[in-house]
C-alpha cells in the first residue's frame with residue numbers, strides 16, 4: 001500500500017518511519033527545501049549551530065518517547081536556563097523563583113515558606129479566574145503579573161491578558177526555592193549532539209521512504225496513494241471554508257557579535273513593552289559551537305501576525321472565549337468524513353505541541369492506524 005505524508009517535521013517523519021518499518025511504501029513531501037519542520041537547524045557563517053525557527057529544547061517525562069527518539073541520534077544532557085531582563089537592565093531567573101521575588105520586592109527571603117506567604121499576601125482573591133490576567137492575579141498578584149506577563153503577552157499574542165484563555169498561562173511554572181532551571185526536574189532535558197537535522201536524516205533514511213522536498217501538497221497527488229497523513233494547516237486544505245484559523249508568527253533577527261565566554265543561560269526574555277520578546281545566544285547551548293571563528297550568533301525574536309510573515313504558522317491563538325478552537329472543531333468534523341486521510345501535527349490539529357508531545361501523539365496515531373489496517 002502506498003501512503004502519502006505531507007510534512008517532514010516530527011509528526012510526518014514519525015508516521016513515515018513507523019509505516020516504513022511496518023512494510024508500507026511511504027512518500028514524504030514538504031514544501032520547504034529542508035527536512036525537520038520547525039526543528040530544522042544548520043551551521044551558520046559564524047561556525048555556530050542555529051535553529052532556523054527558534055530554539056528547540058527537547059524535554060520530556062515520557063520514557064517511551066525517549067526510548068523511541070534516542071534510536072535516531074546521540075543526545076547530550078543539558079539544563080535549560082532563562083533570565084528575564086528588567087527595565088533597569090537587571091537579570092532575574094525565570095520561572096519566577098525565590099531570587100526573582102527578592103530582586104523585585106527588595107526582600108531577603110531565604111525559605112520557600114517565606115516566598116509562599118508573601119505571594120499568598122499579594123495574590124488577589126479570585127475564586128474562578130475567567131481569563132489569563134485573573135489566573136495570574138490569583139496566583140502571584142498584580143505587580144509580578146504586570147511586570148513579567150502583561151507586556152510580554154501583549155507583544156507575543158497582540159492580546160491583553162484579559163482576552164486570553166487561562167490555559168495559556170496555566171502551564172507557566174512558579175518556584176518557591178532557588179532552582180533556576182526552566183523545565184521541571186521531573187523532565188529529562190536533552191539535545192541531539194549533531195543537531196536535529198542529522199536526527200531527521202536518520203529518521204527518514206529507510207528503503208521504504210521516498211522524500212520529495214520543495215514540493216507543496218496538491219489534491220491531484222492523492223490519486224497515486226491509498227492513504228494520506230497530512231500535517232498541512234487543516235483550514236488551508238479545506239480552502240478556509242469556515243474562515244481562517246489564526247496563528248502568531250515570529251520574525252527572527254540574527255546578530256553577529258565578537259566571541260565571548262557564553263553565559264550560564266541561553267535565552268533572555270525582555271519584560272519591556274518594545275517589539276522583541278527574547279534572544280538566544282546559541283553558544284550557550286551544548287554542542288552548538290562547531291568551529292572557532294571569533295564570532296558568535298544571537299537571534300532576537302519579534303512576534304507578529306502570521307499574515308505579516310509569509311504565512312509562517314507558529315502558535316495557534318487561544319482567546320478566553322475559545323472561538324478559534326470552536327472554529328477548528330468545524331474543520332475537524334469535516335475531516336472525519338474523509339475515508340483516506342488523517343490530519344496530524346501542530347497545524348493539522350491546530351494545537352501547540354512540544355516535540356515530545358508530537359512524537360507521542362504520532363506514535364499513538366500511527367499504531368492505531370496500523371492495528372485497524374491489520375484487522376481489515
Ligand SMILES: Cc1cc2nc3c(=O)[nH]c(=O)nc-3n(C[C@H](O)[C@H](O)[C@H](O)COP(=O)(O)OP(=O)(O)OC[C@H]3O[C@@H](n4cnc5c(N)ncnc54)[C@H](O)[C@@H]3O)c2cc1C
Nearest residue numbers: 007009010011031037038054057217232345346353354355
Ligand atoms: C518558535 C518555536 C519554538 C519552539 N520551541 C520548542 C522547544 O523548545 N521544545 C519543544 O519541545 N518544542 C518546541 N516547539 C514546538 C515544535 O516546533 C513542534 O513540536 C514541532 O515542530 C511539531 O512538528 P509538526 O510536524 O507538527 O510541525 P512542523 O514542524 O511545523 O512540520 C510541518 C511541516 O509540514 C510542512 N507543510 C505544511 N504545509 C504543507 C503543504 N501544503 N505541502 C507540503 N508541506 C507542507 C511544513 O513546511 C513543515 O515542514 C517550538 C515551536 C516554535 C514555533
